[in-house]
Amino acid sequence: MFIRPSKGKIISGFRTKRRPNHHGIDISQSGKTDILAVANGKVSRSYTSKSYGEVxxxxxxxxxxxxxxxxxxxxxxxxxxxxxxxxxQGQLLGYMGETGYASRQHLHFELHKGRWNINKTNAVNPVDFIES
Ligand SMILES: [Zn+2]
Incomplete structure (x- = not known):
């Protein structure tokens, strides 16, 4: 149903024991790395946030x-x-970076079943929905 949003290795998983409030996955790859739309859709936000950075x-x-x-x-x-x-699906959205609260280049990717909300109650583990 969804494709991978970028190449790279998953360096941090969804709501792990160590990071229960991590509502997405982190994918890291060095060099210029394409970030792709995982399915057909419509852009709902495109802005710069303090925490998410360019998002x-x-x-x-x-x-x-x-x-x-x-x-x-x-x-x-x-x-x-x-x-x-x-x-x-597969359209280029931008490139992997480290804007916002990020200590190295990676993509923080979230998947919400329903709309995103501030408490991220609809977040699900993307790994369960991405076709390998
Ligand atoms: Zn993350």
Whole structure:
């Protein structure tokens, strides 16, 4: 249903024992690394946040279910899409970076079953939904 949002290794998992409030996964890869839309959808946010850094949110409607994906810490100034823009699965959104609260280059990726909310109650483990 979803493709991988980037190449690289998962360096931190979803809501682990050590990081129970980590509501996504961290994927790390060195060098210029494409960040891709995991499914067709519509950009709901594209902005710079203190914690997420340069971040893009995409809303997807798949077989009657709404999902929202979050791609954060993108390389400074590389966001390629605007709010309300339609994106295709595999479309380039930007490049992996370390903006916001990030100590090394990585993608912090979140998958929400339903819309994103501040408490992230709809977050699910992306690994369970990404086709290998
Ligand atoms: Zn993370």
């Amino acid at each position: 893009i949110f995409v809303v997807h409607h798949i077989n009657g279910q709404t999902w929202e994906t979050v791609y954060s810490h993108l390389e400074l100034g590389t966001r390629k899409v605007k709010v309300n823009q339609l994106v295709k």
